[in-house]
Amino acid sequence: MARIVGGINVTHVPYIGRAIANNLQQDPYWKPFFDGFPPVHEWLAKVRPDVAVVIYNDHGLNFFLDKMPTFSVGAAPEYQNADEGWGIPTLPPYRGDQDLSWHMIESLVEEEFDIVTCQEMLVDHAFTLPLELLWPGRKSCPVRTVPVCINTVQFPLPTAARCFKFGQAIGRAIESWDSDARVVVIGTGGLSHQLDGQRAGFINKEFDLMFMEKLVSDPLWVTRYSIPDLVELTGTQGVELLMWLTTRGALLGEVARVHSNYHIPISNTASGLMVMEGV
């Protein structure tokens, strides 16, 4: 059976794309952010994943408001990035893993998660940039991928409790896949930030740090908050922490923190990074 080697949660701010394209990793503004990654690269070299299940939220590239699935799973041989409208470089395609995709789809629906399946799926910065950060400087991404998208565009959003359970179902799906593949689960987004309204620029360091701590020791802690509570506490886009929580759910059982980094600000965002593995 396939094995989950661990989970990585990481911010996906679009301007990271520009920083990578312009080699700004050592620039004083970007350095505290990029310096978080070498320990993750070392960890990846050690655990050697073959496949990445990437849990992210689309920002109006693949999905429009005409059809807005709460949970969707990619089932394509390849995933294309595309122009998102504001000029960060478009990246080369990512290889899929249709066997794992369809196994996950079967298993998730069996567990009563009635996901949308996508045999064509454009992947935006929230999918591509974390992979570029985790495997930098390569012509193509060395792992096969399965995108899992959670709606954060249009309310109502799935509750934190639901996302945690969804993550657990993803974890069970991966672990029941008849394959000797090594799988890493990647959650992207957050942490606290708000782009819109008079409250734009809202950041909540205290909450973020508590969330990161609890994610390891007591992941159900955050499920006491409703989605509007989370918007109030972390900002309208801070709710992307749902991807982190889903990823934590997929790790099933107890975990230990391997590495973490937290830095304010990257663009309007409190950037976070965390590697966890099962104990």
Added chain:
Amino acid sequence: MNSGKQKREIPGTTMFDGDQARKGYALNKMCFSFNSAENRAEFLRDQDAYCAKYGLNAQQREAVRNLNVLQLIAAGGNTYFLAKLGGIFGLDMQDIGAQQTGMTKDEFKAKLVEAGRR
């Protein structure tokens, strides 16, 4: 147009719910079209004609003309789609943040840095 449900009020914050999604559909659909460079160019050639093609109402057209983010949100705009409109004019998230909070861009950036010190 209102769901009639009691809504949670968070100061300075609009949750993009069903009411917003209904109100802003045409505006957001236009902004979604800006994923294509060809469409961005067409918009820039004649903004009013492009707004008309997508059926924007008077409030939405006015907000687009003013490139005023708070007005665009009031007209049903969703941040993620509005960002594509802002991108056409080279506005980044600190420009957009500064405009909405009535700060200069430098003041807005300083506020973000300050949030990291607390």
